[in-house]
Amino acid sequence: MSEKKTLPSFAVLQLSGCAGCEVSLINASEWVDKYQLVYMPLVVSTHTVPDDTEILLVSGGVRNDEDVYNLRRSTELVDQVIAVGTCAISGGVANLGDRDEVRAMFTAQDNRHHLPHLLPKSHPVDAFVDVDLYLPGCPPTPELFMAALSGPQDYQAGSTVCVECGREKLKEMRPKHLLGFQQGEVTPDICLINQGYLCVGSSTRGGCRAICTIPGHPCVGCRGPSNAYIEKESQVWFDRVQKVFERLTDIPPDEINRALHSPQLSLFLFQFADYLDGGRPPRLKEKVL
Ligand code: SF4
Numbered sequence: 001m002s003e004k005k006t007l008p009s010f011a012v013l014q015l016s017g018c019a020g021c022e023v024s025l026i027n028a029s030e031w032v033d034k035y036q037l038v039y040m041p042l043v044v045s046t047h048t049v050p051d052d053t054e055i056l057l058v059s060g061g062v063r064n065d066e067d068v069y070n071l072r073r074s075t076e077l078v079d080q081v082i083a084v085g086t087c088a089i090s091g092g093v094a095n096l097g098d099r100d101e102v103r104a105m106f107t108a109q110d111n112r113h114h115l116p117h118l119l120p121k122s123h124p125v126d127a128f129v130d131v132d133l134y135l136p137g138c139p140p141t142p143e144l145f146m147a148a149l150s151g152p153q154d155y156q157a158g159s160t161v162c163v164e165c166g167r168e169k170l171k172e173m174r175p176k177h178l179l180g181f182q183q184g185e186v187t188p189d190i191c192l193i194n195q196g197y198l199c200v201g202s203s204t205r206g207g208c209r210a211i212c213t214i215p216g217h218p219c220v221g222c223r224g225p226s227n228a229y230i231e232k233e234s235q236v237w238f239d240r241v242q243k244v245f246e247r248l249t250d251i252p253p254d255e256i257n258r259a260l261h262s263p264q265l266s267l268f269l270f271q272f273a274d275y276l277d278g279g280r281p282p283r284l285k286e287k288v289l
């Protein structure tokens with residue numbers, strides 16, 4: 001019986017870049033029969049570079065401390081490291097902002113013919129144009145995209161993520177402190193708040209079918225406020241979340257409040273205040289899918 005041939009293995013570590021190098025690699029099919037691809041976040045669903053990997057291709061520049069950590073940790077595990085592409089070799093586009101002479105060239109009036117001028121801050125589109133329908137989510141699910149395209153009038157959604165989640169809320173299971181992000185082991189069918197997770201599904205708009213909370217990831221509010229809060233000040237929503245935690249846990253209110261204002265959650269929760277921004281007409285709930 002012939003022995004099964006083991007192919008040399010390689011991994012692709014993607015740092016801060018655009019994934020163009022990876023797409024180019026995928027377009028080059030010649031390597032498929034000669035190597036075994038063991039890690040590349042774009043297409044292979046392992047979480048880390050396996051420790052017996054022979055070759056590590058590194059694409060993208062080092063732009064943040066996570067890049068440094070991943071780079072250092074991965075290169076310890078492999079035999080050979082190959083820097084791939086301009087970003088890995090010179091820092092790439094993200095590096096241009098750090099080089100005074102390049103910045104001076106871009107900002108010189110003579111060279112600005114094709115460069116967009118930056119606004120002082122990022123704005124929602126309805127600061128400039130009228131919007132017929134809002135489709136919140138990060139990203140919206142394919143089902144929501146189809147509902148938006150084919151007509152939202154027939155789309156049936158729960159009022160909140162809680163309604164679609166189905167995990168049971170218990171009065172007698174009362175954690176004393178929050179568990180950190182992705183800490184501990186999630187018990188099925190019981191509300192994540194009872195298990196000490198900061199889940200904001202009670203005030204978040206339904207329609208996503210609770211795709212995060214059903215498998216055990218707390219809702220971070222990416223769908224924005226449910227209809228009950230859409231035309232109210234964000235403090236009303238914060239107070240409501242606090243009350244849910246008071247009812248189901250013995251966690252000190254300060255601890256909840258601090259966690260709700262953490263950078264990780266505020267990335268999405270800022271939207272709860274965004275619907276009533278004084279600078280433009282309020283977003284009506286009838287226009288939000
Ligand atoms: S886990 Fe979150 S979404 Fe599910 S019932 Fe509890 S609070 Fe609601």
Ligand code: SF4
Nearest residue numbers: 208212219220222223
């Ligand atoms: S974060 Fe919340 S609203 Fe967003 S998809 Fe997950 S469960 Fe739904």
